[in-house]
Amino acid sequence: MTDIPSTMFAVLQTGDGYSGxxxxxxxxxxxxxxxxGEIAVPQPGPGEALIRLRMASVNPSDLHFIKGEYGQPRVxxxxxxxxxxxxxxxxxxxxxxxxGQRVAFVAASSGAWAEYVxxxxxxxxxxxxxxxxxxxxxxxxxxxxxxxxxxxARSEGEAFVVSAATSQLGKLMxxxxxxxxxxxxxxxxxxxxxxxxxALGAAEVLVTSDPEMGQKFATISRALKxxxxxxxxxxxxxxxxFTAMPNGARWVSYGKLDAELPVLTQMGQLIFMGKRIxxxxxxQWMMTTPPADQGRVVAEVQARFADGRxxxxxxxxxxxxxxxxxxxxxxxxxxGKVMITP
Amino acid sequence: MTDIPSTMFAVLQTGDGYSGxxxxxxxxxxxxxxxxGEIAVPQPGPGEALIRLRMASVNPSDLHFIKGEYGQPRVxxxxxxxxxxxxxxxxxxxxxxxxGQRVAFVAASSGAWAEYVxxxxxxxxxxxxxxxxxxxxxxxxxxxxxxxxxxxARSEGEAFVVSAATSQLGKLMxxxxxxxxxxxxxxxxxxxxxxxxxALGAAEVLVTSDPEMGQKFATISRALKxxxxxxxxxxxxxxxxFTAMPNGARWVSYGKLDAELPVLTQMGQLIFMGKRIxxxxxxQWMMTTPPADQGRVVAEVQARFADGRxxxxxxxxxxxxxxxxxxxxxxxxxxGKVMITP
Numbered sequence: 001m002t003d004i005p006s007t008m009f010a011v012l013q014t015g016d017g018y019s020g021x022x023x024x025x026x027x028x029x030x031x032x033x034x035x036x037g038e039i040a041v042p043q044p045g046p047g048e049a050l051i052r053l054r055m056a057s058v059n060p061s062d063l064h065f066i067k068g069e070y071g072q073p074r075v076x077x078x079x080x081x082x083x084x085x086x087x088x089x090x091x092x093x094x095x096x097x098x099x100g101q102r103v104a105f106v107a108a109s110s111g112a113w114a115e116y117v118x119x120x121x122x123x124x125x126x127x128x129x130x131x132x133x134x135x136x137x138x139x140x141x142x143x144x145x146x147x148x149x150x151x152x153a154r155s156e157g158e159a160f161v162v163s164a165a166t167s168q169l170g171k172l173m174x175x176x177x178x179x180x181x182x183x184x185x186x187x188x189x190x191x192x193x194x195x196x197x198x199a200l201g202a203a204e205v206l207v208t209s210d211p212e213m214g215q216k217f218a219t220i221s222r223a224l225k226x227x228x229x230x231x232x233x234x235x236x237x238x239x240x241x242f243t244a245m246p247n248g249a250r251w252v253s254y255g256k257l258d259a260e261l262p263v264l265t266q267m268g269q270l271i272f273m274g275k276r277i278x279x280x281x282x283x284q285w286m287m288t289t290p291p292a293d294q295g296r297v298v299a300e301v302q303a304r305f306a307d308g309r310x311x312x313x314x315x316x317x318x319x320x321x322x323x324x325x326x327x328x329x330x331x332x333x334x335x336g337k338v339m340i341t342p
Numbered sequence: 343m344t345d346i347p348s349t350m351f352a353v354l355q356t357g358d359g360y361s362g363x364x365x366x367x368x369x370x371x372x373x374x375x376x377x378x379g380e381i382a383v384p385q386p387g388p389g390e391a392l393i394r395l396r397m398a399s400v401n402p403s404d405l406h407f408i409k410g411e412y413g414q415p416r417v418x419x420x421x422x423x424x425x426x427x428x429x430x431x432x433x434x435x436x437x438x439x440x441x442g443q444r445v446a447f448v449a450a451s452s453g454a455w456a457e458y459v460x461x462x463x464x465x466x467x468x469x470x471x472x473x474x475x476x477x478x479x480x481x482x483x484x485x486x487x488x489x490x491x492x493x494x495a496r497s498e499g500e501a502f503v504v505s506a507a508t509s510q511l512g513k514l515m516x517x518x519x520x521x522x523x524x525x526x527x528x529x530x531x532x533x534x535x536x537x538x539x540x541a542l543g544a545a546e547v548l549v550t551s552d553p554e555m556g557q558k559f560a561t562i563s564r565a566l567k568x569x570x571x572x573x574x575x576x577x578x579x580x581x582x583x584f585t586a587m588p589n590g591a592r593w594v595s596y597g598k599l600d601a602e603l604p605v606l607t608q609m610g611q612l613i614f615m616g617k618r619i620x621x622x623x624x625x626q627w628m629m630t631t632p633p634a635d636q637g638r639v640v641a642e643v644q645a646r647f648a649d650g651r652x653x654x655x656x657x658x659x660x661x662x663x664x665x666x667x668x669x670x671x672x673x674x675x676x677x678g679k680v681m682i683t684p
Contacts, residue, residue: 071614234609256609263605267576267598270621272413277619279612 004041004050004089009342010114011323012037016076019068022259025060030327033066034080042118044092049124051105053320055137056084056112056340057312058331060255065110071281074110081112081340085127085136095121102127104139108283113323115342122286128302135305138312138337143301145254145282146172148289149230150180151297152252152280156227159183161241164232164257165202166193168337172310173230175201179309183224185217187233187241208237218244228252230280235260247273254280317341346383346392346431352456353665354379358418361410364601367402372669375408376422384460386434391466393447395662397479398426398454398682399654400673402597407452413623416452423454423682427469427478437463444469446481450625455665457684464628470644477647480654480679485643487596487624488514490631491572492522493639494594494622498569501525503583506574506599507544508535510679514652515572517543521651525566527559529575529583550579560586570594572622577602589615596622659683 011034027033044050059082064070066080083106088098103124111117127136150173153160158181162173165186177184178201186202188194194205204220206213217240225246231238232255239262242251269275286294304310313336318326320342330338353376369375386392401424406412408422425448430440445466453459469478492515495502500523504515507528519526520543528544530536536547546562548555559582567588573580574597581604584593611617628636646652655678660668662684672680 071610234606253609253612255613261605261607262609263603264576264619265603267595267604267621268413270595270619271597271623272621272626274621274623274626276621277606277612279609279614279616279618281613281616284614284616 004116006041007038008041008115009320010037010039010079011035011081011320012039012077013066013074013080013110014076015066015068015074017068017073021067022069022256023067024069024257024259025063025067027063027067027328027331030324034324034327036321036324037077039077039079041116044090044095044118046093047095047121048092048118049088049095049098049103049105049121050090051084051086051103051117051119051124052089053084053086053112053115053117053342054102055086055133056081057138057141058327058338058340059083059141061141079111079114079117081110081114082107083137083141084112084117084340085133085139086117088124089116091121098124098126102136104136106140106283106286113320113340115320125298128306130306131302134314134339135310135312137339139301139305141282142169142172143304143310144286144297145169145280146176147297147301148282148285149173149252149254149280150176150182152250153177153228153230154180154182156248156250157225159185159203159224159226161185161187161226161229161231161245163187163230163238163241164255165197165205167232168313170232171197171200177201183226185220185224185226187237213237214240214244217241221245230254233257234262236262238262239265242275242277243269245275247275249273249275251275251277252280253277312337314339346458348383349380350383350457351662352379352381352421353377353423353662354381354419355408355416355422355452356418357408357410357416359410359415363409364411364598365409366411366599366601367405367409369405369409369670369673372666376666376669378663378666379419381419381421383458386432386437386460388435389437389463390434390460391430391437391440391445391447391463392432393426393428393445393459393461393466394431395426395428395454395457395459395684396444397428397475398423399480399483400669400680400682401425401483403483421453421456421459423452423456424449425479425483426454426459426682427475427481428459430466431458433463440466440468444478446478448482448625448628455662455682457662467640470648472648473644476656476681477652477654479681481643481647483624484511484514485646485652486628486639487511487622488518489639489643490624490627491515491594491596491622492518492524494592495519495570495572496522496524498590498592499567501527501545501566501568503527503529503568503571503573503587505529505572505580505583506597507539507547508532509574510655512574513539513542519543525568527562527566527568529579555579556582556586559583563587572596575599576604578604580604581607584617584619585611587617589617591615591617593617593619594622595619654679656681
């Protein structure tokens with residue numbers, strides 16, 4: 001295709017590999033981890049698509065990643081950023097069907113904060129025309145994770161537990177659970193969050209700092225029998241919740257918001273009560289879930305954005321060329337996502 | 343049946359419920375937990391079998407149980423003992439086919455250390471005539487656990503890790519693994535155990551007190567890629583082994599020999615590497631595994647005892663009436679199992 005330039009502007013990572021630290025997603029200055037640069041536009045290989053960026057969203061995982069605290073190693077000099085939407089302008093063998101389509105995408109290792117993005121075809125989801133670029137650029141990481149994890153919960157019963165329930169993802173899971181006729185039990189840090197979460201669809205809301213939380217959860221657990229715990233925090237409170245859950249419970253960790261390391265106080269829970277501890281990672285889900293199952297989940301996500309049941313809260317737009325200087329400041333607004341535009 | 347008396351001698355538990363402690367399987371005096379008694383012979387209900395005892399074996403789980411440190415609560419006044427063999431003399435509806443058969447059994451809650459034992463039909467395995475009472479009375483807990491767990495390991499690949507590999511169960515798993523063409527990686531506490539375990543079939547043997555153990559295991563793990571860790575210890579060393587295993591590894595805990603509580607140092611292993619932590623309990627396996635799968639495993643176990651590949655090491659026989667006074671002394675011999683006879 002003749003209109004693809006040979007070089008492009010991109011926001012590049014300055015770190016390499018893992019940092020060996022776990023300080024969480026906060027950043028004081030993006031220049032500690034990122035620098036602007038002009039690099040070659042990548043060429044798609046077999047099964048890959050080249051996307052001209054329309055918009056990229058900023059997720060906590062992006063910040064974990066640039067700091068070297070995510071499950072994949074950084075690549076120095078490669079563009080940062082996981083998620084966005086754009087137009088497929090070129091593709092390798094087996095991915096030709098995507099050319100010309102507007103897609104939501106996850107950049108499998110790195111790359112969304114650039115004028116052009118290379119990723120695998122499995123990581124691209126064609127967008128319905130009635131979905132905005134704002135919704136399209138935050139279409140996968142949170143909504144698909146919410147759908148896939150609530151699917152896991154639904155496979156085990158009616159009630160499930162969600163920690164960090166006031167996060168964007170937590171709220172998606174609570175409202176989705178309610179819509180599906182399930183009973184979400186929400187864990188929050190602050191008492192102010194209780195009523196909004198009940199309004200959103202939580203069957204029960206517990207404040208983790210409440211000294212009677214353990215006793216209250218035990219009562220709720222006996223009554224509602226939650227089998228799945230969708231957990232973004234993964235600390236000792238998580239372990240206490242897990243041990244108070246009924247036989248066969250699954251503790252599904254998808255994040256580590258608290259630096260406290262959990263101690264397994266009761267191995268007998270795993271042995272005699274058939275419980276287990278596992279993780280969830282959307283990238284793995286996208287690479288391994290059969291297309292039919294993915295298709296059902298993706299269609300449901302798009303329907304929810306198209307008809308307005310779900311909406312992406314946007315706190316501001318930031319041009320690619322201002323990311324290094326302006327990202328830390330833009331992230332101070334906590335009422336929605338920062339959107340990056342070319 | 344006219345030859346069943348109305349009362350019987352039994353070794354009865356004096357504790358009730360759980361002790362709330364975790365002091366391990368050692369006992370100084372059986373009279374701290376047990377007393378002799380004459381109680382009514384139980385009547386089989388639907389799906390139950392009444393067994394006249396031939397022999398009962400003493401397992402570590404029996405000692406955990408009488409001390410109130412097992413996954414089931416004690417019942418004060420009920421007979422102790424999980425495993426044995428005997429003749430089915432009466433049965434309830436649905437279990438009539440067992441009457442007249444010599445069976446190996448697990449007493450589902452308690453009861454093997456008595457002249458007559460009541461249990462569920464699913465917990466009885468008819469014995470081939472060429473299997474001795476000694477082998478028959480130690481036919482289920484260790485051998486079936488070994489078979490079922492090595493089956494789990496085999497479903498995930500060639501190599502697997504076994505802790506406490508010098509235990510009876512550990513040795514069964516190592517030799518079984520070798521016989522099936524797998525590569526058992528054995529963890530032991532003492533250097534003297536290394537050569538005997540290699541002779542038994544371990545592909546690698548690591549001494550857990552070796553300061554270079556972590557580094558050595560990492561090298562072995564990269565080479566052999568073990569996916570399953572069959573763990574009787576469940577301490578911090580277990581966690582270190584688990585985190586050094588490759589993607590998709592399963593930590594299957596079936597015991598807690600060390601009182602140290604493991605800390606989960608890397609939740610990312612669960613999230614990004616698809617690992618999980620779970621338990622194994624034979625009782626659950628027997629209640630839920632389809633009959634055809636159980637039949638295959640049971641037939642293989644009996645064939646191994648009948649042709650001499652497996653043999654129960656017996657350290658001594660103890661009459662039922664001497665259990666309270668003599669069990670602690672009899673357990674001091676560590677070269678085999680104590681067998682209880684009526």
